[in-house]
Amino acid sequence: MPSQGPLIPRRRLGQLLRELREAAGMHLEDAAEKLECSVSKVSRLETGRGIPKQRDVRDLLALYEVDDQKLIDRLVRLAGDGRRQAWWQDLSEIVSTNMDTFIALESEATNLRYCVQSVIPGVFQTAEYARELFRALYPRDTEQALQKRVDLRLGRQASFAEREDKPRVSAIMDEATLHRMVGGPEVMDGQLRALLEASERQDVTLRIYPFSAGPDLGNQCTFVVFTFESEYDRNSVHIELGAGDRWLEQESDVLRYARLFDDLGRKCLSVEESRAKISSMIGTYTSKDQPAQ
Structure with a gap:
């Protein structure tokens, strides 16, 4: 693919x-x-x-x-x-123009910085978590449509795995994403285990923004910063908003969001502390008596 x-x-x-x-x-x-x-x-x-x-x-x-x-x-x-079809165009009925651009940049960026406030980042979601998330977000979808959304999500992850030039993935997740129930206890437990495994990859830096850090300007929305090594590619920022997504490509805007990301990172738990936080929650959804892994 x-x-x-x-x-x-x-x-x-x-x-x-x-x-x-x-x-x-x-x-x-x-x-x-x-x-x-x-x-x-x-x-x-x-x-x-x-x-x-x-x-x-x-x-x-x-x-x-x-x-x-x-x-x-x-x-x-x-x-x-530039005329060929992308693999995700087979799912064109569920791929908006914004999503088409998002996947294209995600599939080629050298560095990706995800700042996520609501749910687990898509690149780390399990199939079960993604399906239940889409079921909640798109309640009118048929099971067939839901499956196509899941296929798209898993396809994005597969394209990452198949890249010879592995991108550098940095993610900041609000602690609330670990507590927000998606699906049921088994789904959450499986997702946390998958998230912990992803955090141990060499190409991934995952940090948790803790409740104790308080509010921050950069923590008010979900955004992704795409940067490239090639001088011919434009760095971009994607901002996810309830009223509609925004794209920024001015160098000053990209730099501003990159700095916001770095500022948030200084308030996050360390990589090791973030892993410990995720690990401490594994099993808490399926059994209160089950010891942390």
Whole structure:
């Protein structure tokens, strides 16, 4: 299952096309006029929002007088990658535009910082926990629709596992996520065990924001910071809000949320203390008399 969708290749292609146009001393209007197309078409290609055709890319490269065959081959290849289907597009009926972008960035980011206030982060959820969570969030869904949501969640986790270049995953979870019942005792017990196992992975740093830390500005919403090593990828922040999700891509905004994450981290339990907190709760849902593992 290929982890990468079309968004990242489109963005990389667009960035390179913009640089080549500017190096050629042309404005968007100049390129559109020469190719006898709309300005919006050229703009959408440069912002990664358009579906690239290899012929259009070749025409633009010829216009910009690019004669480096390796560069031409690279851009044409990116155009082809930008047209392919992502694995999650088979589940398009439950994937919103926001979710499509979220998964695409999640599947390619070098570093991911999750700050979660309500439930266990999706990348660590068990199938049982995810199913009961979706059952509560989407009470009108059929069992078939619920299963598709679970498949999507598990697919995201599988794409992480299959990546050769493992991303660095840092997560801050409010202590309330460990206490909020999802499903039943068996579901919660299984989820806590899975969470403890995930916290021991070398590519994961998981910390608990304790009740004793009090309120914090950065602890008022769930957000994810996506950062990339490649100079052609735009760092982004996804903010989950009840009235609708928000995306931020301005460098100052990304830096602000990265700092919020770091500030929250200084108030969190240490990695070892966080593991101990999770471990102390294993078994408490299924049996009050069961000793902590």
